[in-house]
Amino acid sequence: MKKKxxxxxxxxxxxxxxxxxxxxxxxxxxxxxxxxVTGSDTVQSNDIPSKVKFLGEQSEKNIKKGIDLVIxxxxxxxxxxxxxxxxxxxxxxxxxxxxxxxxxxxxxxICVSGTHGKSTTTSMLSRILIDAGLxxxxxxxxxxxxxxxxxxxxxxxxxxxxxxxxxxxxxLHYHPDVLVITNIEPDHLDHxxxxxxxxxxxxxxxxxxxxxxxxxxxxxxxxxxxVIEGYEGHKEIVSFLNNAPxxxxxxxxxxxxxxxxxxxxxxxxGVKEEDxxxxxxxxxxxWRRLEYKGDFNGAKVYDDYGHHPTEVTVTLSALKHEFPHKxxxxxxxxxxxxxxxxxxxxxxxxxxxxxxVIIPDIYEVRDAKEDIDEVDVDEFVQAINEYxxxxxxVNGEGLDNTANILKRILTHNDICVIMGAGNVTQICDLLLx
Numbered sequence: 233m234k235k236k237x238x239x240x241x242x243x244x245x246x247x248x249x250x251x252x253x254x255x256x257x258x259x260x261x262x263x264x265x266x267x268x269v270t271g272s273d274t275v276q277s278n279d280i281p282s283k284v285k286f287l288g289e290q291s292e293k294n295i296k297k298g299i300d301l302v303i304x305x306x307x308x309x310x311x312x313x314x315x316x317x318x319x320x321x322x323x324x325x326x327x328x329x330x331x332x333x334x335x336x337x338x339x340x341x342i343c344v345s346g347t348h349g350k351s352t353t354t355s356m357l358s359r360i361l362i363d364a365g366l367x368x369x370x371x372x373x374x375x376x377x378x379x380x381x382x383x384x385x386x387x388x389x390x391x392x393x394x395x396x397x398x399x400x401x402x403x404l405h406y407h408p409d410v411l412v413i414t415n416i417e418p419d420h421l422d423h424x425x426x427x428x429x430x431x432x433x434x435x436x437x438x439x440x441x442x443x444x445x446x447x448x449x450x451x452x453x454x455x456x457x458x459v460i461e462g463y464e465g466h467k468e469i470v471s472f473l474n475n476a477p478x479x480x481x482x483x484x485x486x487x488x489x490x491x492x493x494x495x496x497x498x499x500x501x502g503v504k505e506e507d508x509x510x511x512x513x514x515x516x517x518x519w520r521r522l523e524y525k526g527d528f529n530g531a532k533v534y535d536d537y538g539h540h541p542t543e544v545t546v547t548l549s550a551l552k553h554e555f556p557h558k559x560x561x562x563x564x565x566x567x568x569x570x571x572x573x574x575x576x577x578x579x580x581x582x583x584x585x586x587x588x589v590i591i592p593d594i595y596e597v598r599d600a601k602e603d604i605d606e607v608d609v610d611e612f613v614q615a616i617n618e619y620x621x622x623x624x625x626v627n628g629e630g631l632d633n634t635a636n637i638l639k640r641i642l643t644h645n646d647i648c649v650i651m652g653a654g655n656v657t658q659i660c661d662l663l664l665x
Contacts, residue, residue, distance in 0.1 A: 237265065238334045238335075238337075239261075239262055239265045239267055239334070239335065240265070240266070240267075241265065241266030241267070242266060242267070242268065243267045243268070243300045243301065244267070244268045244270070244298060244299050244300045244301075245262055245267050245268070245269050245270075245299075245300065245301045245302070245303060246269075246270045246271065246272075246294065246295065246299045246301070246302050246303070246314075246318075247259055247269065247270070247271040247272075247284075247302075247303045247304075247305075248271075248272055248273075248290060248302060248303070248304040248305060248308050248312060248314045248315065249272075249273055249290075249304060249305030249307055249308050249328075250271025250272065250273050250277075250280055250284060250286070250305075251271075251273035251274075251275055251276060251277035251279065251280060252273075252277075252305045252307065252328070253279060253373050253374065253383055254305075254328055254332070254371065254373060254383075254397075255271075255303070255305050255328055256277055256279035256280045256281070256383065256384075257279070257371045257372075257382075257383045257384035258303070258328065258331060258332060258335065258371065259271060259280060259281055259284050260281045260382075260384050260386065261335055261369075261371075261384065261386060263281055263283050263284065264386050269283070269284045269285070270284065270285045270286075270287055270294070270299075271284050271285070271286055271287065272286070272287045272288060272289060272290045272291070272294050272314065273286075273289070273290070274289055274290070276288075279375070279382070279383055290312060290313065290314050291313065291314070292313040292314060292316070292317040294314055295314050295317040295318050295321065295323070296321075297321060299318075299321075299323050300323070300324075301323065301324050301325075301326065302314070302315070302318045302323050302324070302325045302326070303325075303326050303327070303328060303331045304325060304326070304327055304328070305327075305328050306327055306328055306329065306399060306400055306402060307597070307598065327402075328402070329397075329402035329403070329404075329405040329406070330405050332371065332394065332405065332406070333405035333406055333407075336392050336394060336406065337407075338390075339369065339390055339391065339392035340390050340391050340392065340409050341392050341394060341406065341407065341408045341409050341410075342357070342368075342391065342392070342393045342394065342408060342409065342410040342412070342497060342501070343394050343395075343396040343403065343406050343408035343410070343411050343412065344357065344393075344394070344395050344396065344412045344414070344493075344497075345396045345397075345398060345403055345411065345412065345413055345414070345434070345437065346412070346413050346414030346415050346416060346450075346456075347398075347414075347415055347416055347417040347418075347419050347540070347542075348414060348415055348417070348486070348540065348542060348543055348546070349414040349415065349486060349489065349490045349493075350373065350395050350396075350397070350414060351372055351373045351374040351395055351518060351521060351537075352374075352482075352487065352490045352517075352518055352521050353412060353414055353490040353491075353493050353494050354370075354372040354373075354393060354394075354395040355372055355374065355376045355378065355379075355515075355518045356490055356491055356494035356512055356515055357393060357412075357494040357497050357498060358370050358372065358376060358378055358379060358385065358393060359378045359511050359512065359514070359515050360494060360495070360498045360503060360507075360508045360511040360512065361391065361393065361498065361501070361503070362378060362385075363507070363510075363511040364498070364503045364507060364508075364511075366387075366389055366391055366501065366503075367387040367388050367389040367391070368385065368387045368389060368391040368392065368393045369385060369386060369387045369389070369391065369392040369393070370384055370385040370387070370392075370393045370394075371383070371384050371392075371393075371394050371395065372384070372393075372395045372518075373395045373397070374518045374519045374520060374521065374537070375518065375519035376518050376519070377516045377517070377518070378515070378516075381519075391501070394406065394408075396408075398419075398420065398430075398433055398434070398437075399420050399423065400420075400423050401433050401436075403433075403437050403440075404433070404436055404437060404440065406440060407440045407441070407442055408440065408441055408442065408445060409441075409442050409444075409445045409446075410445060410446050410448065410497055410500050410501070411437070411438070411440075411441050411445065411446070411447045411448070412448045412449075412493050412494075412496075412497050413434065413447065413448070413449045413450065413456050413459070413460070414450060414489065414490065414493055415450050415453040415455070415456055415489075416430075416431065416434055416453065416455040416456050416459055417455065417540070417542055418430045418431075419540055419571075421570070421571070421574045422568065422570035422571070422574075422598065422599075431455065431458070431459055434459045435459055438459070438460065438463050438465075441465055443465075444465075444466075445465060445466070446465070446466045446467070446468060446500050447460060447463060447465060447466070447467050447468070448467075448468045448469075448470060448493060448496045448497055448500070449467065449468075449469060449470065450469075450470055450471075450489065450493070451469035451470055451471040452470075452471050452472055452473065452489075457469075468496050468500065470489070470492050470493050470496050472485070472488060472489055472492065475492050478491050478492075478509060478512060478513070479513050480512060480513065480515065481513070481514075481515060481516060481517065482515065482516075482517045482521075482522065483522065483550045483551075483553070483554045484522065484546060484547070484549070484550030484553075484554075485546070485549075485550070485553075486546045486550065487550075491512050491515075494508070494512065495508045495509065495512070520535050520536060520537040520657060521536065521537055522534050522535075522536050522547060522550065522551075522649075523535045523536070525650075525660045525664060526664045528638070528639070528642050528648070528663050528664060529639075529642050529643060529644070530642075530643060530644025530645075530646075531561070531642040531643060531644060531645075531646040531647065531648050532555075532647050532648070533648045533649075533650070533660060533663060533664060534551070534647070534648065534649045534650070535649075535650050535657055535660050536649055536650065536651045537651075537652075537653055538651050538652070538653075539566075539567035539571070539651075539652055539653035539654075540571075540575070541575050541578035541579050541581070541582040542582075544562075544564065544579065544582040544583060544585075544651065545582040545585065547649065547651065548560060548562065548582070548583075548585035548586055548649070549585065551647050551649060552585065555647050558645060558646060558647045559587040559588065559645055559646050559647070560585070560586045560587050560588075560646075560647050560649065561586065561587065561588045561589075561590070561638070561641070561642065561646050561647065561648045561649070562583065562586035562588070562589050562590070562648075562649050562651060563589075563590045563591075563592060563628065563634055563638070563648070563649070563650045563651065563652075563656060563659060564579075564583060564589060564590075564591060564651045564652060564656075565591070565592055565593060565594070565595050565651070565652030565654050565655075565656035566579065566591070566594045566595065566612070566652065567595045567597070567652055567653040567654050568594075568595065568596070568597055568598065568599055569594055569596065569599040569603040569604050569606070569607060570598070570599055570600070570603045572594060572607050572612070573603055573606055573607055576607065576612070576615070577615075579612070580612070580615045580616050580619050581619065583616055583624075583625070584616075584619055584620060584624075586624065587624065587646075588624055588625075588641070589613075589616055589624055589625040589626070590625070590626055590628040590634050590637055590638070591609050591612055591613055591616075591625060591626070591627055591628055592628035592629070592630055592631050592633075592634040592656060592659070593609060593628070593629075593630060593631070594607070594608070594609060594612075595652060595653070595654025595655065595656070597654070609627045610627055612625075613625045613626060613627050631655070631656065631658055631659055631662065632662065634659055635659050635662035635663050638659070638663055639663065648663075
């Protein structure tokens with residue numbers, strides 16, 4: 233007897249937090265399977281497919297009998313009124329990673345994980361697999377030109393390429409045939425609390441790799457080597473030292489690493505190395521990953537998602553290497569008070585690479601009141617300036633005022649990067665439009 237599809241045609245699925253980059257992509261796959269999809273969120277993202285019925289902000293009124301399944305973003309609190317109403321009505325509830333785990337069951341699954349570079353590596357591999365005619369299904373945590381500006385692709389093959397995030401052990405719901413680990417560095421300590429817990433999650437993820445699968449890991453990253461030590465399955469080790477620099481359109485040594493991880497993954501699927509390299513030479517980059525947005529008063533303006541000290545460091549280093557005679561003006565919006573507290577000194581040090589720093593605010597998400605009360609922008613600015621005794625940082629006092637500061641100071645001698653995982657990207661529009 234044929235196994236019934238979990239996401240069967242006509243099943244009514246309601247998505248709480250549907251505007252999220254992963255949730256909006258998942259909704260497209262559910263529509264493709266013939267499901268009826270409704271969704272709610274604080275804002276209606278352009279990433280949501282037009283056939284999803286958007287119900288507005290979250291409210292218990294959105295949850296009614298007749299809904300067969302509720303899927304909630306991991307950003308949604310268990311106290312959310314829609315989730316509580318769903319439980320009252322005995323409607324099954326899945327988190328986003330649980331639902332994606334169900335969706336990808338039965339596919340040949342390629343998962344890209346790691347602290348940094350997941351989205352770019354997944355996007356690069358997307359380009360390679362599409363060019364190779366392998367017609368993959370794809371979910372990635374950013375918008376990609378190769379996917380017509382979308383964050384997903386619905387293919388007709390049995391290949392499924394997935395960016396797999398470690399937050400709250402999300403990736404433990406996936407069982408990859410090919411697992412890429414770009415690098416490992418402690419993050420999300422609001423959840424993991426300790427570095428050991430963070431590393432342990434990656435070790436557990438290795439146990440999910442299917443028999444006969446392959447793990448591709450960064451051989452120049454000590455934590456990655458520590459995590460895969462003892463793994464008895466097939467391993468491929470990527471080392472920049474053993475591979476020639478690639479002729480890429482995207483800048484930075486970190487993108488060389490991302491590219492080689494994508495190449496190794498493609499080779500494991502039968503793509504020739506030379507064909508993979510040709511594809512990557514045409515790769516244009518992704519949304520908010522050192523994305524060139526335009527010029528203002530002669531200064532090139534880039535938009536970047538970096539929100540971890542290492543990401544700040546590699547982004548600023550890439551810009552300094554590409555534009556050695558320019559001054560780097562960095563607008564940095566810390567993402568989460570809890571992350572700010574965990575990595576305060578590291579952020580201060582990483583921003584020394586910029587000539588001038590503007591901190592518009594701290595982006596609040598999933599933050600406890602005690603964390604919000606512990607740190608503020610002025611304290612951060614003071615620490616940046618005291619590190620080397622140079623007044624290189626100021627409080628931007630909001631997005632609008634920060635944009636006005638940039639309009640006053642930027643010249644043709646500058647490179648400007650707008651950086652952070654929150655709403656700081658809006659400054660690009662305030663500056664350039």
